[in-house]
Amino acid sequence: MENLDEVYNELIMEHSMNSYNKHKLDHADRCEKGHNPSCGDEIELELKLNGNIIEDIAFTGSGCAISQSSTSIMADVLRGKTIAEAKEITKTFIEMIKREITDEKELEKLEEAIAFKNVANMPARVKCALLAWHTLEKMI
Template sequence: MGLEAIYTELIAEQSRNPENKHHLTAPTVVLKGRNPSCGDEISLELRVENDRIADAAFTGVGCAISQASTSMMIDLIKGKTVAEAKRLMALFFGMIKREITDDAVLEELDEAAALKNVANLPARVKCAVLSWHTLEDALQTEKEK
């Protein structure tokens, strides 16, 4: 089932010491994401300026997969326009649902593509997508402002 592949040193490292885990000084939107059955809980902070995600960070507790996925997502979306972030979001969801399997296409997800094999762990998919769902809701909140 490729467990070792999923728990690569990268993920373990990301979850132990994620560089994106801190508060932002002036976030424009802060949103909590929870997996009620697990106790994974993240708080995503974004600073959106002129339709661009100028900065992003998170705080919270959770398993290695949810923490690493959040950190990798932030690496990806920082500096991107909202539209670009949404496109990457669709790509990530497509990867986790195994609708998109072409590695060349997934290359754009950079490190987050390492989470491809989480699709083999149905019980853990919700951990990998928590941050992306939270981003989806946060961008919606930002849009409705």
């Protein structure tokens, strides 16, 4: 693998080790657990909604740098978005990891979550990057 530094980049490392999104919400409206049985990655996502707007997202859990930072960065990106926008971003993220995006411009809507683009080249780690997003899909 040639692009190790591109995957374990500053942003991903900071979010995985020292995430300010890693805590419980006081009055969460929705809560969902996600788990990768083969890896042992576990997260619990919490959402606070205001109408159709995601007012806040936080998570708790444990796992590898990819799964934990992906969850944290997802929280940053989706905070303040409408549910429809969150659905669209989630779909794009999953397509990016599965290498189904042909138009690079589409990736712009992912904001910081574009940092995971190179995980698409690491088949063994795809599940780690997708855990948070698949968990969110069940909640919105």
